[in-house]
Every structure is written in structure tokens, then in C-alpha cells.
Amino acid sequence: MISVRGLFSFFVANQAQKPRGNEASKAADELVSKLEFLNRSRERLISTMIRAARSLPLVVSHDGEQLTATANGLASVLMKGKGFCVLDVRTQSAELVLSVIRDIHHEFSVGATNEGQIILSLVADEAVTPEGGLVRLITDVIHAACIDLPDSVLEAGRDSVEGQVQAVIARKLASNLGQYFADNQRIPLAVARHEALKAPHLMLGDDDLKSFLDKKLQKNADVLFDELYIFDTTSTYIKGD
Structure with a gap:
């Protein structure tokens, strides 16, 4: 089984990093210290994580058989509708972490630099913590969005259910992740520095x-x-x- 901490190794080649000049490093530090730049990096990070969360299979066609999550044997169906079912996101923790890391890797063009690997390592580190971490935060939002669906939406069919769930996920995660990263700034700061070092003169x-x-x-x-x-x-x- 692949550990959460080892997931990011799929995306980063093992290459030596060229040393950076003091001038580039200083320019990057000055850029990161600007609140506007840091906020812009944090907003991109949050949008990327929302996109990753929304990419999980939540509302799927149902053929009448019980679905189970192979990782833990728990029933993965949270509720059923006519011709579809809503999956329990709590059985998709590994898929969620992989999706988040993959999308962050692509969004920020994370490569084999110290700054890039720090981002992915921090995401893995904060994915699951004694307090809950990012996985718990995201899955709680998605789970609540599903179980709080009104009967009228369930009866309206799969498209209505999927639209409602995705809308709630986007809105709630924007708020909850915003608060999380306001209290836990390691990942936003790492992302901002990574972006600043790409081409400080263009930013x-x-x-x-x-x-x-x-x-x-x-x-x-x-x-x-x-x-x-x-x-x-x-x-x-x-x-x-």
C-alpha cells in the first residue's frame, strides 16, 4: 500500500536542483511578503483544491447491486435514487488526497525543485492530522452536502442531485478552506514562494x-x-x- 506521504513521488522526478542566486531568492521573498500576491496564490490554491474535490465520483449510475469500498469493506453507497446512487465520500480518502496532489502539481507546474517538493510534502503532512486535517475538512463538507439533500431534489433525478451537491461543495469549501489556510499558512506560503521563484520579474x-x-x-x-x-x-x- 502506498502511504499518503509517498503519493507526491509519482509526480516529481528525482532531479538535482540548480542553485538559485541570492538576487532571485531575495526578489521572491519580497514578492511573497506582499499581501496581494500571497492572497492571489492562496485563492488559486483553494480553487485548485475545490476542483480536485469536485472531481471525485459522487453521483453515479446504479444497477441495483450494493457497492463496497475495497479498501475498508464499508458500504460506499450513501443513498439511492431512481437509476442512480450517491457515494459516501468518506470511503474515498485516498482518492481525494491523490486528486488534490495531482491537481496542485498541474496547476502550479510543480517540478523537482526544493520549493515544489515542499508544497507536496506539506499537503501530504496536513492531509491527515490529529485534529482532522484537510481530508477530514473536505470530506465533512461533501458528506454534509449529500445527506442534507432535500427529498424534492432526490426525486428530481441525477442531474439535479449532482448540480446541487457540486454547488454546495464549491460554496462551503471556499469558506472552510479559506478559514483553514488563514489559520494554517504553511501551504499557502510554500505555494507563493514557489510561484515567486518561477519568474519574479513577471510577477x-x-x-x-x-x-x-x-x-x-x-x-x-x-x-x-x-x-x-x-x-x-x-x-x-x-x-x-
């Missing part, structure tokens, strides 16, 4: 970008690189700004 604010181009590309030249400003910022800057 700076408008003023910082112009200053960066001046310093890094022009050195001590007297003439500004107008064409760079036009290409990179859609004519935001003109000579003399």
Missing part, C-alpha cells in the same frame, strides 16, 4: 516591473528600452515615465 507590480527592467536590462544606459515596455506591458509605459 512584480507595474512600478516594480518598470524598475526591474531598468536595472536588469539597461544597467547604467541613458536610453530606455521602449520596445520592452511596449511588448511586456501593452504600452503601459512610455519613455520618460
Whole structure:
């Protein structure tokens, strides 16, 4: 059996990381310290985790036979409707962790860097904790969304059930994950630093970008690189700004 901590090894090649310059590391640290950038990274992280949770098979066609989860032998059917059944997400913990790690890997292009592996390691570390962790948080939301379905929705058919469940999951997880990451900032900070180190000069604010181009590309030249400003910022800057 594959451990939760070992799941991320499927996505990250065992490659040596090239050393980063102090200048790039300093620029990344400055970027991460900006609340706007950190919030943007956290929002992408939350959206990615919601997408991963919603990708689990929850409402499926039902042929009349009892379904069981092979991992623990528990009945995986939470409730049945006409021609469909709602699966119990609590029997899909391993699939949930794998889905979250896979989607984070793709969303943030996580590679064989120290920063990338830290992200995946932290996700695995916080997946299951004595307090519950991310798996418990997500499965509780999904389970509640399913058992709280009104009879009228169940009677309306599979499409109505699936639409209702997915809508509740998106809304509740946005709130609950937002609070979780406000209290537990290790993963958002790791994601933000990973993103900042990809290309700090492309993620700076408008003023910082112009200053960066001046310093890094022009050195001590007297003439500004107008064409760079036009290409990179859609004519935001003109000579003399």
C-alpha cells in the first residue's frame, strides 16, 4: 500500500536542483511578503483544491447491486435514487488526497525543485492530522452536502442531485478552506514562494516591473528600452515615465 506521504513521488522526478542566486531568492521573498500576491496564490490554491474535490465520483449510475469500498469493506453507497446512487465520500480518502496532489502539481507546474517538493510534502503532512486535517475538512463538507439533500431534489433525478451537491461543495469549501489556510499558512506560503521563484520579474507590480527592467536590462544606459515596455506591458509605459 502506498502511504499518503509517498503519493507526491509519482509526480516529481528525482532531479538535482540548480542553485538559485541570492538576487532571485531575495526578489521572491519580497514578492511573497506582499499581501496581494500571497492572497492571489492562496485563492488559486483553494480553487485548485475545490476542483480536485469536485472531481471525485459522487453521483453515479446504479444497477441495483450494493457497492463496497475495497479498501475498508464499508458500504460506499450513501443513498439511492431512481437509476442512480450517491457515494459516501468518506470511503474515498485516498482518492481525494491523490486528486488534490495531482491537481496542485498541474496547476502550479510543480517540478523537482526544493520549493515544489515542499508544497507536496506539506499537503501530504496536513492531509491527515490529529485534529482532522484537510481530508477530514473536505470530506465533512461533501458528506454534509449529500445527506442534507432535500427529498424534492432526490426525486428530481441525477442531474439535479449532482448540480446541487457540486454547488454546495464549491460554496462551503471556499469558506472552510479559506478559514483553514488563514489559520494554517504553511501551504499557502510554500505555494507563493514557489510561484515567486518561477519568474519574479513577471510577477512584480507595474512600478516594480518598470524598475526591474531598468536595472536588469539597461544597467547604467541613458536610453530606455521602449520596445520592452511596449511588448511586456501593452504600452503601459512610455519613455520618460
